Amino acid sequence: MIRVLVIDDEALVRTGFTHILNAADGIRAVAAVSGGQAVQAVRELRPDVVLLDIRMPDVDGLTVLSELRRMPGPPVVAMLTTFDTDAYVEAALRSGAAGFLLKDTDPEQLPYLIRTLADGSTILASQVTRTVVDGFLGRGVRDPCAVRLVDRLSERERAVLALMAEGLSNAGIGARLHLSTGTVKGHVGAVLEKLRVGNRVQAVLVAERAGLLRSPEDGADR
Numbered sequence: 001m002i003r004v005l006v007i008d009d010e011a012l013v014r015t016g017f018t019h020i021l022n023a024a025d026g027i028r029a030v031a032a033v034s035g036g037q038a039v040q041a042v043r044e045l046r047p048d049v050v051l052l053d054i055r056m057p058d059v060d061g062l063t064v065l066s067e068l069r070r071m072p073g074p075p076v077v078a079m080l081t082t083f084d085t086d087a088y089v090e091a092a093l094r095s096g097a098a099g100f101l102l103k104d105t106d107p108e109q110l111p112y113l114i115r116t117l118a119d120g121s122t123i124l125a126s127q128v129t130r131t132v133v134d135g136f137l138g139r140g141v142r143d144p145c146a147v148r149l150v151d152r153l154s155e156r157e158r159a160v161l162a163l164m165a166e167g168l169s170n171a172g173i174g175a176r177l178h179l180s181t182g183t184v185k186g187h188v189g190a191v192l193e194k195l196r197v198g199n200r201v202q203a204v205l206v207a208e209r210a211g212l213l214r215s216p217e218d219g220a221d222r
Contacts, residue, residue, distance in 0.1 A: 002118045005047035006032040007064065008080060009056040013103060017051065017110070024111035035059035039067050047075050049117050051101070054081040054088055062091050069096040069198065076117045076199075098199050099123030120188065121169045122200045146209035152194045158212065160187040165204045165213050 006017045006029060014032035021029040030045045035056035042050060050068065054061035061079065068074050078099035079092040092100055099117055113123050153161065156177075163173045170184045177184070192198065195206045207213050 002027045002049060002114060003030045003045070003047045004028065004049045004051065004114055005030055005041055005045060005075070006051045006080075007035060007038045007041070007056075007061075008032070008051075008053040009034050009058065010053075013053075013080075016107075020107050020110050021114065024114075027111055027114055035061065035064060038064045042068055042071065042075060049114055050075045050077045051080045052077055052097075054079045054092060062095055065092065065095050065097060076120075078113075078117055078123055093201050093205065096198050096202065098201055116169060119169045119171070120185075120200065121172075122164070122167050122204065124167075142211045143209035146206045147211070149195045149206055150210040150212050153191060157187055157191050157194070160184065161191050161203060161207050162213065164188065164191070164200050165207060 004021050004027060006014050006021075008014050008017075014034075018029040018032045021027050030047055031041055033041045035053065036058045038052070038059070052061050052064060052068075061081075065077055065079070068077055074096075076098045077096070078101055079088075079097045080101050080103060081088065082103045089100055099113070099122060101113065101123060105113065117123055150158070150161075159177060160173055163176055168176065170181045170188065173179070173188075174181045174184045179187075188200070191203055192200075195203050197203050197206060204213070
């Protein structure tokens with residue numbers, strides 16, 4: 001059972017997401033609270049996945065995210081918002097969010113997205129994917145620090161990281177590389193440790209800044 005906590009300042013949003021999630025097999029919305037109750041609710045309920053509104057009147061969602069990430073064994077956090085500007089995407093992902101969903105996400109897809117997050121994969125709303133790829137990542141400029149970190153990876157770990165960037169789950173990576181899910185999980189853990197990051201999204205950002213994910217065509221254009 002995947003335990004989900006919804007944090008949003010709008011009662012209608014909280015109610016809607018709760019009904020959708022509780023109707024799905026293997027998922028339970030353990031609570032839906034406003035921003036001021038967020039940190040305490042996470043401490044008491046220990047959810048696996050948190051859907052966190054990035055902009056709330058009583059508390060800043062990014063501040064809540066930072067507090068959650070400092071907890072021992074923090075939950076997977078996906079930012080939930082109607083905003084898709086570069087600043088919000090950058091701030092959320094660099095602060096350790098594992099995903100970025102818009103509030104108008106198709107209700108039928110929401111349970112799948114929750115399962116994907118719980119599996120350790122990255123979720124980005126299609127509307128913000130281009131921002132991540134072409135916006136604040138600084139394409140065309142390699143970060144020497146990121147290059148040094150990526151150079152620590154083995155060939156297999158680089159292959160795993162490239163598939164992480166495609167948004168594949170551990171099972172999906174295993175199928176592509178003909179590895180067991182357990183083996184992939186070990187490689188993912190090694191990648192995160194060597195890149196000194198806390199989740200897959202941050203690992204992909206390091207890989208992008210190092211130039212690992214660029215195609216030959218990208219290089220030819222510069």
